Amino acid sequence: MLKQYDVIIAGSGVAGLYCALNFPADKTVLVLCKENMEESNTDLAQGGVAAVLDLQEDSYDLHIEDTMIAGHRENDPVSVDLLVKEGPCDVRRLYQEFGVDFDKRPDGSLNATLEGGHCRRRIVHHKDSTGHEISQKLCAAVRQRSNIEIAEYSILYHLDRIDGGFFAHILQKDQAVVTAAPYVVLATGGIGQVYRYTTNSPIATGDGIRLAWEMGCRISHLDYVQFHPSSFAGGDTTTRQRFLISEAVRGEGAYLLNCHKERFMHLYDQRLELAPRDVVAKSIILESRRQADEHFYLDIAYKGEEFLKKRFPMIYEKCLASGVDMTKEPIPIFPCHHYLMGGIRVNTNAKTDIDRLYAAGECACTGVHGRNRLASNSLLEGLVFGRRAAQDICRKMHQGQFTPPPLPQPDNTHGAPLPKGMDTAINDIMQRASFVLPDMGAVREGLKTIDRYMARLKMGQFALTREYIETLSLATMAHIILKEIQAR
Ligand SMILES: Cc1cc2nc3c(=O)[nH]c(=O)nc-3n(C[C@H](O)[C@H](O)[C@H](O)COP(=O)(O)OP(=O)(O)OC[C@H]3O[C@@H](n4cnc5c(N)ncnc54)[C@H](O)[C@@H]3O)c2cc1C
Structure with missing residues (x-):
């Protein structure tokens, strides 16, 4: 690790990596990640990325309206506008510049799918493992850039403000180290590990949000937490990290069933299974109280083996490994923690309340999601606002030279053991x-x-x-x- 960089980015998910790739080759960028580069919520994303790529079948206004309806109109309209109108360009860059292999129709056009809350088929995807595909391709692109250094197993745990920038305190493996930069981007992801059951990666502990809070940044709507209606509830139910049965399974026509294997969504919302996530999750909890039973199912077996194995290969394999054949029987599901709508308050350039400190992706609150995120708008948000952070920093970078004071001594890591539990x-x-x-x-x-x-x-x-x-x-x-x- 060098003594100083032009930019430090904490996080190697979609927001951090895409931000890094938007800096020119003459800017030195350090990307920190808690584990290996690929371990992130981005890598777990299944359904896809929402974007209006076909203006004959779809429109920006429709995507904006779907986003606002899902968000209970608590969304920031300016940020939603940017997300929807700039996003398609970033999504095109994913496949044109970075080689992301989105599923295609026989005629070579993109095969967009439908998810809950969307009125058009606008979710581009790579089978049912879109996040893994995006993560792999962005990691490969970052590794090829000589101006970007990647520090794996390196946890940013404290930031000191100094004149014109920051000292970043990092726990690298078991050693504390310090480096400096005039600009820092927090792209540390969500907070899933706060809850008992979550679809999130173990890295999602809210570190970046804590750092920003400790430095005095505004944190907005941290209680706007999304519980996904359908995490897998079969097999070993003691594990904390729950496997997600993607929204796209409902999008492709799955029925939600209660403990009597009867459909029940008509009792709670006229959009039935395609209602937004928060509505479906609440409906399941209310139905579980009505029935005094927590057994719920998603049934898509009627679509047939050939379609299901092709469309949902990963979900099919994962369910089968836990003894459930989704081509023949309903999949046991139950809601669990999934996503954070709130976070570090940022402006439309992803800048926090603190000069030179930026935040992008799930740890940030741009206001695009309002009270409830529309499915597949999150990868899109990471792309749009990760790029906007890089562009804003590039605009400001030539304003003055950064000469940090001598680096402080790294912290002593010794101390009392943490009490268990x-x-x-x-x-x-x-x-x-x-x-x-x-x-x-x-x-x-x-x-x-x-x-x-x-x-x-x-x-x-x-x-x-x-x-x-x-x-x-x-x-x-x-x-x-x-x-x-x-x-x-
Ligand atoms: C199972 C699942 C399925 C999903 N499906 C979809 C979908 O289909 N479409 C969609 O749009 N969204 C989906 N999402 C949501 C979406 O994947 C995430 O919101 C998005 O990927 C977050 O990206 P990010 O870059 O903000 O954070 P992440 O991808 O989570 O990356 C966070 C990074 O920060 C690093 N980090 C954390 N703390 C520190 C620290 N202290 N120091 C250094 N580094 C740190 C981590 O190591 C990691 O590299 C899904 C999420 C899950 C969990």
Whole structure:
């Protein structure tokens, strides 16, 4: 690692990588990632990317309207406009410049699909593993750029503001190191590990949001958490990371069934299975209360083996490995944590409240999603606002030379071992207090415990480890979420 870079980007998901690729070759960029480069929520994305690529069949206005309806019209209209109108250009770059292999029709045109909340088939995808395909292609492109250095297993845990930039404190494997840059982009992803069950990668602990909060940035709508209606609920139900049964399965016509294997969505919403995610997740919870039973299913077997194996090869294999053949029987599902709509408040150039500090992707709140994200708008947001962050930084970069003071000594990593079980206790509190339908009694009680944990984590002189950094982030996320629920 060098003593200084032009830009430090924390995160190698779609937002961080695409941001890095938008800097010219004469700018030195450091990309940090917690584990290997590919480990991210981006890599897990299944359904696809929403974009208006065919203006004869679709229109920007329709995509904007779908986004606003899903978001309960709490979306920021200016950001939505940018997302929808600029996004297609970024999506085209994915396949034209970086070689992303989206599925095509026999005539060679892109084979866009439908998902809940969309009124047109506008989701381009690579089978049912779109995120993996995008991640692989962007990682390969970044590796080829000589101006971009990648630091794997390198956790940004603290930022100091200095004149004209930042000192970045990084835990690299077990060693603390410090480097400097005039610009920092936080692209650290979501907060899934705050909840007991999540579709998210283990890296999703809200570190970037904690850093921004500690520095005094506004954090908006952290309680706008999306619970996906259909995580796989068969096989081993003790694992925390839940496999997602993509929205596209409902998009292709799957029926939602209750414990009696009967359709029930007509009792809750006239859009039936194609209602937006929050509506479907709430409907499942209300139906589970009505039936006093938590067994739910997605049934798409009627579409036939040939179609299902071709359209959903990964989901088919994963279900089969857990003993469920989706071509012959309904898939057991239940809602779980999936996505964060809120985050570090940024403007339309992805800039935070702090000069030279940017945030993009799931850790940022651009306002595009309002109270509920429309399916497949998230990869698109990472692309559009990751690029906008890079462009804004490039515009400002030539304003003055950055000469940082001498780097400080890296922190001592020694200290007391972290008490066991704090992270699971946080998960249990959050599951009780704020899973789909908040429980205000549990919010009040939970907040007291979380605040005790935060004080202990800060005062306890604990060893500087990944576990410590993540537990501090989880407690901070829980604190902000519960406070926001209380205030609402
Ligand atoms: C199962 C699943 C399916 C999904 N399907 C879709 C879909 O079909 N379409 C869609 O639009 N969206 C989908 N999403 C959502 C979408 O994948 C994510 O919102 C998006 O990929 C987030 O991208 P990101 O770049 O912000 O973060 P991520 O891709 O999560 O990347 C975060 C990066 O930050 C790094 N990091 C974290 N903390 C630190 C730290 N302290 N220091 C250094 N590095 C750090 C991580 O190592 C990682 O590299 C899905 C999500 C999941 C979980």
